[in-house]
């Protein structure tokens with residue numbers, strides 16, 4: 001058994017999140033949004049964090065970035081070690097310096113993340129003026145280069161356009177450009193393609209993957225969509241009720257999941273390698289985070305649940321090198337997937 005998922009192979013991770021917990025005080029009680037989450041990301045690596053809405057994947061990412069609204073949120077435990085420094089004990093100023101220059105985030109909704117009354121070129125140029133001390137002219141030149149890099153057609157002529165003048169896909173490219181401006185070592189992309197249609201989704205994901213490889217960055221891709229991650233992620237961490245319930249290299253997870261929740265997710269999306277088999281949805285709904293079920297939080301929805309699942313919280317079991325599962329019956333789950 002292990003307390004946190006195994007490290008990425010190779011050198012020391014860029015980001016090492018350990019046992020992170022976050023709660024929210026709500027009118028209905030304390031919502032336990034993140035409950036002991038741990039993951040590691042190395043340079044040049046993509047970790048997908050997958051889960052339904054309310055699984056805690058975005059809250060954990062916001063805690064890593066230091067952008068949670070506290071209160072009502074409260075980080076109740078854990079460590080967020082970025083390049084050897086625990087960001088949870090850093091001063092506000094230190095965290096501000098790390099954000100943007102070393103760690104950047106791409107949000108789902110570019111329209112609300114960008115300033116609607118400032119032109120896109122001015123917003124990009126400001127990054128270079130404030131953080132890199134460039135003159136206005138040089139900063140605008142760099143902004144135009146970056147817009148070309150993310151393949152915005154006629155980039156130089158569009159510097160004066162405002163966010164609402166771009167299509168959804170182009171706006172998301174602008175968000176990617178903003179995140180890339182200072183060449184961070186790690187980018188967290190929170191549902192970066194959810195608001196886009198399928199063709200544009202694929203283009204934006206391809207662009208992200210290409211830029212990640214060109215810049216050698218680490219990438220955390222947060223998504224509820226298994227289809228988005230198959231081609232771009234190296235590893236997947238599956239979250240449920242604020243916990244990572246399975247963590248595995250992407251191919252192994254697709255081939256033979258070690259947690260019934262992951263199996264349920266895989267069975268609910270169309271896959272070319274499973275032609276002819278019907279799709280089935282996971283029964284029930286995710287739990288109320290103010291009243292997470294005892295034992296295994298997934299037990300009310302789990303087809304394999306037994307008495308022990310209702311009382312004993314499964315630890316993260318080591319399933320194979322680089323693989324963990326929080327299921328008492330992970331062996332059975334894997335056998336059943338064959």
Ligand code: SF4
Nearest residue numbers: 296299302309327328
């Ligand atoms: Fe299902 Fe039990 Fe495994 Fe939880 S521990 S996923 S309830 S079999």
